Amino acid sequence: MATKQNNSGLVQILDRAAMKRTIDRMAAEIVERDGGDVVLVGIHTRGVPLAERLARVIEASAGQKVRSGRLDITLYRDDVGPWRPAHEQPLLKETFLPDSIDGEVLYLVDDVLFTGRTVRAALDTLMDYGRPRAVRLAVLVDRGHRELPVAADVVGRKVPTSRDEDIRVRFAEIDGVDGVWIGRETADVE
Amino acid sequence: MSNERLKSLRSKDLVGIAPLEPGEIQLILDTAEELLDIARRPIKKVPTLRGRTVVNLFMEPSTRTRFSFEVAEKRLSADTLNFSASGSSVSKGETLIDTARNLMAMAPDFIVMRHPNSGAPHRLASMVEASIINAGDGINEHPTQALLDAFTMRRHLGRLEGLAVTIAGDIRHSRVARSNAYLLGKMGATVRFAAPASLMPLHAETLGVEVHHRLESALEGADVVMMLRIQRERQGNMNFPSLREYFDFFGLTPERLELAKPEALVMHPGPINRGVEIDSAVADGSRSVILDQVTNGVAIRMAILYLLSGGHGEPTPAS
Numbered sequence: 001m002a003t004k005q006n007n008s009g010l011v012q013i014l015d016r017a018a019m020k021r022t023i024d025r026m027a028a029e030i031v032e033r034d035g036g037d038v039v040l041v042g043i044h045t046r047g048v049p050l051a052e053r054l055a056r057v058i059e060a061s062a063g064q065k066v067r068s069g070r071l072d073i074t075l076y077r078d079d080v081g082p083w084r085p086a087h088e089q090p091l092l093k094e095t096f097l098p099d100s101i102d103g104e105v106l107y108l109v110d111d112v113l114f115t116g117r118t119v120r121a122a123l124d125t126l127m128d129y130g131r132p133r134a135v136r137l138a139v140l141v142d143r144g145h146r147e148l149p150v151a152a153d154v155v156g157r158k159v160p161t162s163r164d165e166d167i168r169v170r171f172a173e174i175d176g177v178d179g180v181w182i183g184r185e186t187a188d189v190e
Numbered sequence: 191m192s193n194e195r196l197k198s199l200r201s202k203d204l205v206g207i208a209p210l211e212p213g214e215i216q217l218i219l220d221t222a223e224e225l226l227d228i229a230r231r232p233i234k235k236v237p238t239l240r241g242r243t244v245v246n247l248f249m250e251p252s253t254r255t256r257f258s259f260e261v262a263e264k265r266l267s268a269d270t271l272n273f274s275a276s277g278s279s280v281s282k283g284e285t286l287i288d289t290a291r292n293l294m295a296m297a298p299d300f301i302v303m304r305h306p307n308s309g310a311p312h313r314l315a316s317m318v319e320a321s322i323i324n325a326g327d328g329i330n331e332h333p334t335q336a337l338l339d340a341f342t343m344r345r346h347l348g349r350l351e352g353l354a355v356t357i358a359g360d361i362r363h364s365r366v367a368r369s370n371a372y373l374l375g376k377m378g379a380t381v382r383f384a385a386p387a388s389l390m391p392l393h394a395e396t397l398g399v400e401v402h403h404r405l406e407s408a409l410e411g412a413d414v415v416m417m418l419r420i421q422r423e424r425q426g427n428m429n430f431p432s433l434r435e436y437f438d439f440f441g442l443t444p445e446r447l448e449l450a451k452p453e454a455l456v457m458h459p460g461p462i463n464r465g466v467e468i469d470s471a472v473a474d475g476s477r478s479v480i481l482d483q484v485t486n487g488v489a490i491r492m493a494i495l496y497l498l499s500g501g502h503g504e505p506t507p508a509s
Binding site: 093124 | 197198220221224227232233236237238266496500
């Protein structure tokens with residue numbers, strides 16, 4: 001898999017070990033800021049394994065169970081429906097949140113922060129489930145090019161990109177391999 | 191069902207089950223699974239169809255199907271307009287096509303349609319840009335009912351393939367039975383029709399179902415028992431001597447239900463006639479999933495609206 005991506009013009013910027021160090025540091029920042037009593041909610045698809053890994057690291061260091069969840073933002077996207085040029089509607093995925101998120105400090109977790117539109121949709125989705133005390137944002141890669149006024153509270157790595165470059169984050173749970181790649185993909189793998 | 195997973199429906203309309211592929215049915219059921227959750231949230235609404243208009247065009251009386259569509263539309267934030275045969279221009283002699291042309295001038299995105307004539311939605315679908323969703327046409331099809339039935343079976347029994355499904359009652363006048371026969375056949379289940387000869391459609395075997403003229407033989411080893419209402423409004427002359435005699439031979443009693451599998455589901459599209467096709471003890475019994483069907487119907491209708499709202503034909507430029 002990695003070979004194929006190298007052939008298609010992608011350059012690896014984080015390998016497995018560097019990705020692990022980055023996630024460990026993000027977990028430490030979350031604990032420093034809010035302690036271990038937080039709810040981590042991963043945005044589908046690759047925010048989900050990131051939130052689970054952060055939860056495990058925080059559990060190990062803070063010694064308490066960290067609640068995590070999964071959020072599907074599809075029904076709140078701004079490119080679904082009349083604005084969407086394509087024929088296909090995105091497939092819906094499962095949303096799973098702790099029984100109540102009222103009064104919690106909740107971290108939205110995603111792999112890449114780009115235009116900020118996903119985060120806007122995620123905020124709207126969350127508000128229909130409850131009223132957290134605070135919502136923060138943790139991302140593995142911030143690649144710039146915001147189209148909405150959104151900023152992350154915890155950033156694993158800032159990566160300057162041009163607009164037409166791809167950032168590919170891979171998690172072993174989904175992709176069979178850990179790492180982050182940048183570049184222009186000749187053929188669309190997704 | 192080894193079809194590669196589909197991501198969209200092929201048509202702009204849902205006029206029936208007959209034209210659907212197994213992969214499309216699976217996509218609808220999988221989508222509904224995720225939409226069920228919305229009914230359990232504090233705020234039972236998502237903004238997905240904001241600014242879209244749905245006309246509910248009901249030329250035949252309906253309470254539950256119309257309500258179910260309305261709930262589905264509102265949970266997706268669509269604007270809804272209700273148009274029914276009584277008290278409208280239809281009772282003043284307007285034709286279906288003229289009614290549709292007038293509705294189209296108001297630019298709806300969807301028309302949910304129930305009509306006494308078989309094939310009416312197909313005719314309309316070819317004439318208008320809006321997506322047509324068939325909510326029952328004559329004695330032809332009632333696709334959303336069959337989809338919610340299949341969804342209910344899959345949720346309770348974990349699969350459709352290999353199930354033995356008994357459908358009993360007034361099959362001759364039942365679009366629900368036809369849509370179910372199409373759907374379950376496509377998904378690899380076996381369908382048994384059970385009815386007195388006077389309530390069995392001619393050439394029922396051509397739908398790929400087993401035909402039984404006694405309820406008992408149809409119930410043996412069944413995974414699902416679906417009872418249909420005697421449609422008194424569609425019977426010219428009664429097709430059996432009396433309702434009591436019908437119940438004696440074809441009513442689902444606790445004793446008869448023993449013939450089916452111990453975990454068999456009891457279903458009914460409603461409205462039920464207690465003591466005619468089903469005994470109260472069965473309708474309210476532990477195997478009855480009749481009220482689940484109602485809940486699941488909303489999720490299925492949301493799934494169809496969602497999947498059909500993707501836009502069709504020529505791509506429109508993103509603004």
